[in-house]
Amino acid sequence: MKTRITELFGIQHPIIQGGMHYVGFAELAAAVSNAGGLGIITGLTQRTPELLANEIRRCRELTDKPFGVNLTFLPVVNTPDYPGYIRAIIDGGVKVVETAGNNPQKWLPALHEAGIKIIHKCTSVRHALKAEAIGCDAISVDGFECGGHPGEDDVPNFILLPRAADELKIPFVASGGMADGRSLVAALALGAEGINMGTRFIATQEAPVHDNVKAAIVAASELDTRLVMRPLRNTERVLRNVAVDRLLEKERQLGTAIKFEDVIDEVAGVYPKIMKDGTMDAGVWSCGMVAGLISDVPSVKALIDRIMAEADEIIRARLDRMLAA
Numbered sequence: 001m002k003t004r005i006t007e008l009f010g011i012q013h014p015i016i017q018g019g020m021h022y023v024g025f026a027e028l029a030a031a032v033s034n035a036g037g038l039g040i041i042t043g044l045t046q047r048t049p050e051l052l053a054n055e056i057r058r059c060r061e062l063t064d065k066p067f068g069v070n071l072t073f074l075p076v077v078n079t080p081d082y083p084g085y086i087r088a089i090i091d092g093g094v095k096v097v098e099t100a101g102n103n104p105q106k107w108l109p110a111l112h113e114a115g116i117k118i119i120h121k122c123t124s125v126r127h128a129l130k131a132e133a134i135g136c137d138a139i140s141v142d143g144f145e146c147g148g149h150p151g152e153d154d155v156p157n158f159i160l161l162p163r164a165a166d167e168l169k170i171p172f173v174a175s176g177g178m179a180d181g182r183s184l185v186a187a188l189a190l191g192a193e194g195i196n197m198g199t200r201f202i203a204t205q206e207a208p209v210h211d212n213v214k215a216a217i218v219a220a221s222e223l224d225t226r227l228v229m230r231p232l233r234n235t236e237r238v239l240r241n242v243a244v245d246r247l248l249e250k251e252r253q254l255g256t257a258i259k260f261e262d263v264i265d266e267v268a269g270v271y272p273k274i275m276k277d278g279t280m281d282a283g284v285w286s287c288g289m290v291a292g293l294i295s296d297v298p299s300v301k302a303l304i305d306r307i308m309a310e311a312d313e314i315i316r317a318r319l320d321r322m323l324a325a
């Protein structure tokens with residue numbers, strides 16, 4: 001399948017693995033890239049620019065295909081050394097950066113000068129248009145269904161994607177709720193040039209996370225996610241657990257007076273405990289509604305091959321037959 005996204009990034013299939021904290025290590029990024037998609041290392045999971053440089057080297061040893069690095073600009077307690085991370089990305093010869101969380105304008109000149117393509121992930125048409133205006137090369141349009149930070153507008157992909165298609169000139173992929181060949185064909189029909197998946201890629205053989213995480217996603221239905229930190233205007237879609245219920249109770253009790261310090265036990269430093277140790281109630285962790293569509297833990301290659309075969313079948317057999325009738 002050839003789309004503006006496969007052309008832009010020099011990949012075989014229009015499937016991207018979004019940056020994921022404590023999931024997007026070299027093993028997963030390389031597996032996705034080796035299977036013909038675009039794998040992405042999560043920059044800030046590496047605590048220093050030196051560690052990111054090392055992770056980029058490790059990824060390069062595992063694949064000779066293009067891969068990217070995610071740089072997330074979110075409200076965090078200590079501002080990361082962004083100039084250092086940018087340097088590690090440029091020196092590491094990375095050719096794609098996925099930005100998210102805030103306007104990446106400040107970093108674009110240095111990245112573009114190094115020949116790096118920027119795909120900016122955002123949750124609204126106005127932010128997508130802003131990203132296009134400042135010179136981003138592509139957009140990941142993240143609908144309300146998505147795992148992680150869906151923003152505050154709550155527009156699901158069935159509306160958001162055609163709206164983006166009406167407004168954007170640069171290519172975009174559909175992100176949030178994508179799981180299979182049906183998702184891919186639907187995304188293409190709505191105007192996207194491919195898909196970005198997070199949660200689906202966690203439930204794969206190569207995802208370097210504890211088996212408890214994969215089992216939790218397989219066990220979950222589409223009813224099992226919750227939105228937390230809404231009163232802080234830092235909404236995150238997470239899988240329901242004891243910590244999520246506790247946090248939501250705090251939100252109910254404290255109302256608009258709630259501060260980040262009130263929820264720190266549930267959100268700060270919990271990812272290694274969940275992703276590495278498999279302590280599933282250690283805190284809140286991002287997960288999409290798409291968990292309801294995930295019922296197995298295939299290899300990344302089997303997953304991507306299955307998505308492409310299913311998409312082919314839907315287009316050539318199911319849809320074409322409807323037209324012929």
Ligand SMILES: Cc1cc2nc3c(=O)[nH]c(=O)nc-3n(C[C@H](O)[C@H](O)[C@H](O)COP(=O)(O)O)c2cc1C
Nearest residue numbers: 018019020021100146147148176177198199286288
């Ligand atoms: C466990 C987890 C961690 C994530 N961490 C990040 C992150 O650090 N930076 C980022 O830009 N997006 C992050 N995301 C969002 C994904 O990149 C992607 O946009 C999202 O998962 C798409 O929705 P889906 O889960 O329905 O596929 C994370 C998602 C998950 C599930």
